[in-house]
Amino acid sequence: MPLAMDKSSFLKGLGSNIVKLRSEKNWSQSDLARACFKDRQSIERLEKGKINPSIYYLKEIADALGVELSHMLMF
Amino acid sequence: MPLAMDKSSFLKGLGSNIVKLRSEKNWSQSDLARACFKDRQSIERLEKGKINPSIYYLKEIADALGVELSHMLMF
DNA sequence: GCTGTTGTCAACGGATCAGATGACATCCAT
DNA sequence: ATGGATGTCATCTGATCCGTTGACAACAGC
Numbered sequence: 748m749p750l751a752m753d754k755s756s757f758l759k760g761l762g763s764n765i766v767k768l769r770s771e772k773n774w775s776q777s778d779l780a781r782a783c784f785k786d787r788q789s790i791e792r793l794e795k796g797k798i799n800p801s802i803y804y805l806k807e808i809a810d811a812l813g814v815e816l817s818h819m820l821m822f
Numbered sequence: 823m824p825l826a827m828d829k830s831s832f833l834k835g836l837g838s839n840i841v842k843l844r845s846e847k848n849w850s851q852s853d854l855a856r857a858c859f860k861d862r863q864s865i866e867r868l869e870k871g872k873i874n875p876s877i878y879y880l881k882e883i884a885d886a887l888g889v890e891l892s893h894m895l896m897f
Numbered sequence: 898g899c900t901g902t903t904g905t906c907a908a909c910g911g912a913t914c915a916g917a918t919g920a921c922a923t924c925c926a927t
Numbered sequence: 928a929t930g931g932a933t934g935t936c937a938t939c940t941g942a943t944c945c946g947t948t949g950a951c952a953a954c955a956g957c
Contacts, residue, residue, distance in 0.1 A: 788946085800877055
């Protein structure tokens, strides 16, 4: 990951990462939302890079997806 | 990192990680704050695990420390 | 033609973050 | 012992989050 990356680009990249991990499990946004006890719309905002999520929120997503949090951040 | 880790423990662990990385560079909290253009007190809250920081905030810290964000999350 | 699923957007409200300021105790060097 | 650096705490304020609700278009299956 490039240093001093633009905030918006960073969040969009993170979102894409999550979409990819979710798709690999053939999950819909609703499936992921259910798995981490969150809202479908909240997942959508995350995947589109519209928000700057908290680290623990991301950890809950990672747990639901069954991946390491650090792995989710690599791109 | 154990799955379904308690939120407070998770944030404390993250803080400890940052203290460790900062200490390895022989930096004070003020040094780190300066390096990422943040507040000394903000760094302190982070290191003590008092807050649930945003992912981009953490990326700025990682950049300042010269480490990969994913590396900062491994514990 | 319906009906359910999916992805996307907007808006509201309570909760929390992050910057800023001020304060205090401890430690170290002069 | 005076001064500076350090770590820690509290408080205030604007910004942003996350959950929630409601809505809409596109699509698939019955």
